[in-house]
Amino acid sequence: MLYTASVAGSAALHLLKTERELKIHSVFNNGVNLVNKTGTLLFIGTDKNGYFPFGITLDQYSVKEVVTKSKPHDKITINRQEIRHKNYSIMLNQVEEFRPDFDFHLADLNQLRENFKHIDFSSYQNSDFDDLKMKKLLDGLKNYSPELETTLRYFVGRGKGLTPTGDDILSGILYADALDKFIDDRSYSLIERLYNENLTTMVSKAFILLALKEIFSSRVTALQRNPSVETMNALKALGSSSGLDTLYGIYKTLNQE
Amino acid sequence: MLYTITKPNTYQDSIVLMLLSNKLNEVEGVNKAQAMMATPANKDILAGGGFDTEEMREAGANDIVIVVDTDDESKVEEISALVDSELAGGADDEEEVEANNWRKALTIAKEPNVALISLPGQYAAMEGMNALHNNLNVFMFSDNVSVEDERKLKETAHKKGLLVMGPDAGTGVINGTPLAFTNIINKGNIGVVGASGTGIQEVTTITDRLGGGVTNAIGTGGRDLKDAIGAITMIDAIKALNSDPSVDVITVLSKPSSEAIQDKVNSVLRSLDKPVVVLYLGDTPEYTEENIFHAYTLEETAIAALQKSKGEEVSFEPSIKEDVTANFNDKQVGIRGFYSGGTLATEAAMLIKHATGEESAEDEAFVYKSEHHQIIDLGDDMYTQGTPHPMIDPANRLKALESAASDDEIAVVLLDNVLGYGSHKNMAAQLAPAIEKFLAAKKDAGQEVVVLATVVGTDKDVQGYDSQRRILEGAGAVICDTNDQMVRTALNLIGEKVEQPVREVKSFDKTNEDLTVADSLKDLISGELSVINIGLEGFTEALVDQEVDYVQFNWRPSAGGNEELMKVLQFLNHYEGDI
Numbered sequence: 001m002l003y004t005a006s007v008a009g010s011a012a013l014h015l016l017k018t019e020r021e022l023k024i025h026s027v028f029n030n031g032v033n034l035v036n037k038t039g040t041l042l043f044i045g046t047d048k049n050g051y052f053p054f055g056i057t058l059d060q061y062s063v064k065e066v067v068t069k070s071k072p073h074d075k076i077t078i079n080r081q082e083i084r085h086k087n088y089s090i091m092l093n094q095v096e097e098f099r100p101d102f103d104f105h106l107a108d109l110n111q112l113r114e115n116f117k118h119i120d121f122s123s124y125q126n127s128d129f130d131d132l133k134m135k136k137l138l139d140g141l142k143n144y145s146p147e148l149e150t151t152l153r154y155f156v157g158r159g160k161g162l163t164p165t166g167d168d169i170l171s172g173i174l175y176a177d178a179l180d181k182f183i184d185d186r187s188y189s190l191i192e193r194l195y196n197e198n199l200t201t202m203v204s205k206a207f208i209l210l211a212l213k214e215i216f217s218s219r220v221t222a223l224q225r226n227p228s229v230e231t232m233n234a235l236k237a238l239g240s241s242s243g244l245d246t247l248y249g250i251y252k253t254l255n256q257e
Numbered sequence: 258m259l260y261t262i263t264k265p266n267t268y269q270d271s272i273v274l275m276l277l278s279n280k281l282n283e284v285e286g287v288n289k290a291q292a293m294m295a296t297p298a299n300k301d302i303l304a305g306g307g308f309d310t311e312e313m314r315e316a317g318a319n320d321i322v323i324v325v326d327t328d329d330e331s332k333v334e335e336i337s338a339l340v341d342s343e344l345a346g347g348a349d350d351e352e353e354v355e356a357n358n359w360r361k362a363l364t365i366a367k368e369p370n371v372a373l374i375s376l377p378g379q380y381a382a383m384e385g386m387n388a389l390h391n392n393l394n395v396f397m398f399s400d401n402v403s404v405e406d407e408r409k410l411k412e413t414a415h416k417k418g419l420l421v422m423g424p425d426a427g428t429g430v431i432n433g434t435p436l437a438f439t440n441i442i443n444k445g446n447i448g449v450v451g452a453s454g455t456g457i458q459e460v461t462t463i464t465d466r467l468g469g470g471v472t473n474a475i476g477t478g479g480r481d482l483k484d485a486i487g488a489i490t491m492i493d494a495i496k497a498l499n500s501d502p503s504v505d506v507i508t509v510l511s512k513p514s515s516e517a518i519q520d521k522v523n524s525v526l527r528s529l530d531k532p533v534v535v536l537y538l539g540d541t542p543e544y545t546e547e548n549i550f551h552a553y554t555l556e557e558t559a560i561a562a563l564q565k566s567k568g569e570e571v572s573f574e575p576s577i578k579e580d581v582t583a584n585f586n587d588k589q590v591g592i593r594g595f596y597s598g599g600t601l602a603t604e605a606a607m608l609i610k611h612a613t614g615e616e617s618a619e620d621e622a623f624v625y626k627s628e629h630h631q632i633i634d635l636g637d638d639m640y641t642q643g644t645p646h647p648m649i650d651p652a653n654r655l656k657a658l659e660s661a662a663s664d665d666e667i668a669v670v671l672l673d674n675v676l677g678y679g680s681h682k683n684m685a686a687q688l689a690p691a692i693e694k695f696l697a698a699k700k701d702a703g704q705e706v707v708v709l710a711t712v713v714g715t716d717k718d719v720q721g722y723d724s725q726r727r728i729l730e731g732a733g734a735v736i737c738d739t740n741d742q743m744v745r746t747a748l749n750l751i752g753e754k755v756e757q758p759v760r761e762v763k764s765f766d767k768t769n770e771d772l773t774v775a776d777s778l779k780d781l782i783s784g785e786l787s788v789i790n791i792g793l794e795g796f797t798e799a800l801v802d803q804e805v806d807y808v809q810f811n812w813r814p815s816a817g818g819n820e821e822l823m824k825v826l827q828f829l830n831h832y833e834g835d836i
Contacts (some may be wrong), residue, residue: 002682004719026319033268059719061798072266091683093723128302157296157318161271164296198711200296200318203270240272 003062003088005044005095009053011210012042014098016083022076024085025202028162033203034071041206044083044090048249050219053210056083058090066090081234098209107179107224109254116244116251119236124248128158129169134252141173144184152190157200165245167204172249174211175220180254188212224237233248260314262340264321265466269344272633274321277343281336283535287746288326290336295322355809359387362789366808370781373436375399375792376812381424382406384791384812389413393789394781397423397439397478398796402640404485406477411489418775420497421490426476427454430461433472435799438648438679441717445470447562447784448498450491451510452477455598456538456555458675458713460473460510463559463739464714466722469566472503475630482514482522492525493774497782499529500774506566508558509535509653512603523549528770532565534558538600538606544763553758555604556741575757577746583705585668585751585814592747593664594632594671595657596624597647598713601673601740602634608744612755629666633657646729648680651687658691660696669707669747670695673740674725676714679801683720685728692732707750710734711743 008016015022015036020043022034030043045054046063058066069087076085083090124130137155140148152170159165170191177183195208210216219235236243269277274292281290282764291308293299295316303313308324316322321344325336356362365367372388374381378401385395385402389410397410402424424428428451429436433444440458442465451457451470461471475498477490491509498504509526513519519537526533526549533549536558542551550571552558561571592609596602606625610617615627621639625632634640635647635654647653654672663665672692674684681687692708699706710729714722726736737743748755788807790797800807 004682026268028268059798060801061795091686093683093686094724154298156298157294158298158302159271160274160293160299162268162294164294164299165271166298198318199298201294202319203268242271 001167002091003066004057004091004093005056005058005083007047007055007057007096007098008092009051009055011053011215012056012101013095015040015042016078020078022078024070024072024074024076026072027070028066032066032131032218034076034200034214040212041202043203043206049215050222051216053098053100053215054206055098055217056090056095057098058191062090078177079145098218101218101221101224103213104178104214104224108227109180111227112179112250113254115227115229115232116247116254119232119244119247119251121244121248121251127164127165129155129248134169135256138173138253138256141177141183141187142185144190148187148188149194152194153199156194157204159245161240161242162201163207163239163242164200165241167200167208168242168245169249169252171207171211171216171220172246172251173253174208174249175216175223175246176250176253178214178216179224182253182256219243223250258326258328258330259308259310260325260327260336260338261310261316262323262325263312263316264323264340264344265317266319267321267323267344268294268319273343277323277340280339280343281323281802284332284336284339286327286329286332287336288328290323290325292321292323292340294318294569295320301713303772310466319397335650341561350828354807355811357811357813359391360812362808362810363391366789367787367806368785369393369785369787369789369806369808370784371396371414371431371436371788373398373788373790373796375437375790378402380659382410384412385410386423388791389417389419390795392777393418394419394777395421395423396431396436396476397426398419398550398793399590400425404480404483407480408486408489411481411486415489415493417470417775420475420493420778420781421478422476423478425480426478426579428457428474429668430471430474431786432782432784434803435678436788437796438675439799440465440677440713440715442474442715443470443717444472446503446505446566447471447508448501448504448506449474449508449510449562450477450494451475451508452479452481452491453512453538453600455673455675455713456510456600456604458598458677459555459601459740460508460559460562462713462715463556464563465717466738467559469559469563472799473498473501475782479512482511482518484515484518488514488518488522491522493778495522495525495529496772496774497778498780499531499772501783503783505531506562507531507533508562509533510555510558513535513537513540524768525770527765528768528772534562534565538603541611541758542760543758545760546619546763546765555600556739562572573757575745576738576742578709578735578737578742579751581707581709583668583750585706585709586704588665588669589704589706590751591629591631591664591666592669592671592751593630593661593667594624594744595661596632596634596671596673597654598673598675599624599634599636600820601675601711601713604740605671605744606632608741608755609748612748612753632671638725641708648675648684651681651684654688655691658688658695662695665702665704667699667706669709669750670741671747672708672710672729672734674710674712674714674729674788676712676718676720676722676725679720679795679827680720683725683728685720688689689728689732691728692729692734696733708734709737709743709747711737711740713740734813
């Protein structure tokens with residue numbers, strides 16, 4: 001059966017240009033993850049959660065079919081315009097590239113701060129990510145010290161789910177940093193080193209490694225063009241808690257002393 | 258005692274894992290349980306919470322790990338099954354859309370009004386009747402339904418104020434939603450009812466491309482205008498479109514039928530105030546009427562309806578591709594049409610016959626086979642036994658093109674590429690290499706030939722109208738805008754021309770048919786669609802895209818598939834007398 005991809009992230013297209021063979025790493029309800037030999041990830045799924053830099057978007061029906069017909073470890077071959085599995089092919093001839101939005105300068109930080117007042121973050125106060133933990137992390141990122149590694153190890157991979165809460169919060173912090181720089185260069189290097197240590201899921205790892213290059217998904221970068229509560233709510237709706245976790249990271253960063 | 262279950266390379270949302278943990282904690286005999294992605298940070302949390310096991314420590318960051326504390330070892334199997342079922346189904350936060358019996362399908366469907374049936378013919382009629390008993394309209398894709406069953410279904414539907422579209426209905430648009438093999442068409446003020454699938458597709462896509470719109474295109478099934486059926490669906494559908502205030506023009510498509518049936522349909526049309534365009538494809542219309550335009554081809558039908566929808570006079574000039582030339586040798590006098598759309602093949606046959614005057618030989622394998630020309634419908638049952646339809650699978654057309662390379666009589670080849678839901682996602686890319694090879698073989702043999710192709714689709718179809726045209730063009734085909742234009746271009750290339758019929762304007766007395774329409778039919782064509790899909794799950798693709806509510810009924814034959822016993826059960830289920 002043939003399916004047609006509609007949108008592909010720039011990181012996904014780059015991987016498809018450089019790789020001839022991938023493997024299915026995992027299959028879950030909303031899509032499948034493919035990996036190359038070095039563990040770089042390519043996600044095939046719907047646009048339900050917006051567009052991802054490492055994502056390839058199909059319609060909901062096709063994703064359902066792809067999920068049903070895929071098993072972990074299945075071989076995938078890449079041709080010029082086709083992702084081929086023994087049971088199906090995904091055509092890339094009509095694909096549009098999702099290009100990351102680097103126009104961080106457009107963001108209205110004051111409006112974002114104002115509108116964050118409409119989002120309820122109270123559930124974090126009795127969690128593993130309360131004000132004290134957040135302050136320690138933000139201070140550590142800003143004024144690098146060797147103790148930052150311990151703090152980061154606490155956050156990385158912490159929490160249930162596909163992208164654990166600690167990672168989503170860090171992703172939010174990195175986005176807020178792209179809007180208004182505050183992180184010490186040595187902190188970036190440390191984050192990169194830790195995320196290459198397989199301390200979290202490969203989906204989280206893919207998100208953070210791209211976030212370090214200031215590449216974020218469309219639901220996140222929408223905030224720099226439209227800082228409204230609606231945009232925040234759209235991001236909040238992502239995943240079970242991933243969207244809110246990301247917002248929490250941005251909120252705490254923009255409001256740090 | 259702690260037991261560990263590891264699910265390698267498995268992902269779930271945090272909410273699923275939280276719910277799973279909660280469910281496991283509720284199992285009697287379980288002291289406590291926890292499910293998490295086994296990242297180092299989470300493993301520290303598990304160890305700190307009293308869930309420290311060797312297996313948990315060994316699990317990787319991409320694995321789900323579940324640790325259960327229970328004193329009852331016999332619980333482990335139950336928990337393992339619960340974990341599997343929760344991870345398999347519990348993650349789907351979307352609404353339940355699958356059922357395996359009528360009761361469940363009707364319970365979970367949201368005010369369903371259409372059953373889309375694609376079961377094998379012997380079961381389709383039975384389930385069609387079940388659908389009607391449950392007050393659902395029926396769209397029956399299935400073929401091999403007996404004429405008797407079709408009549409029974411349609412009579413029952415008519416009495417209940419419902420519609421049976423089909424059997425063998427390949428195409429339909431209901432209130433803007435495409436069903437089965439159908440293109441995505443702009444909504445608009447033209448209503449179509451047709452006994453031909455690709456005929457509806459050709460007319461509605463031309464309408465769309467020229468800026469018009471069709472909100473309802475009701476397929477009746479190819480036999481509806483036969484004497485044995487009596488045009489029951491056609492007439493009910495015409496009345497329904499007439500009652501819809503958003504419809505300004507009604508278009509009727511069919512192959513010619515008996516005089517009695519055509520008179521019956523025309524009588525209903527002559528009682529309408531709304532303008533009508535009617536096509537009995539294959540006939541040469543000898544007259545037209547002030548309010549009813551009698552068209553000759555599918556393109557003319559579409560143009561006439563569009564002009565009438567704008568309150569303009571009908572004026573259609575057929576076209577050909579002017580700048581196509583070829584030097585044929587003396588032997589090269591033949592046209593070969595390798596079609597996937599049956600009605601398009603019929604139209605080609607009609608135009609070639611009318612232009613050349615060559616009669617067709619009796620040969621089931623051809624829609625038209627004269628001394629020099631051949632038109633084949635590769636979607637005909639005789640070509641699709643054991644192989645998919647040529648709109649899905651290019652194999653038969655590739656073979657036809659391959660063998661055409663050694664046919665020295667060929668001057669022009671005709672190909673159609675029908676887009677839309679259900680069709681191949683990139684047929685042009687499949688046909689292109691075969692076209693290139695065919696043209697190269699002919700060139701090597703010192704012959705010039707022309708391959709003409711037409712794409713039936715809109716810019717909203719998933720295959721991409723423009724890109725399909727470009728791919729075929731890149732392979733050397735000349736792209737025609739319509740089937741009408743393609744066949745006329747082919748005829749022009751071999752020095753023939755089909756004349757447009759001259760039609761006098763006739764007047765008939767306005768008839769006085771009962772045009773009353775059941776509310777249920779009005780609701781069908783202008784209300785919200787909600788579908789129970791019985792059979793091919795692929796048909797839900799269009800419903801998902803169009804955000805239409807549906808339930809997938811995963812049908813299995815009752816009574817172990819024993820047809821006689823099934824009929825007894827069917828009778829008992831609907832018996833209303835005393836037993």
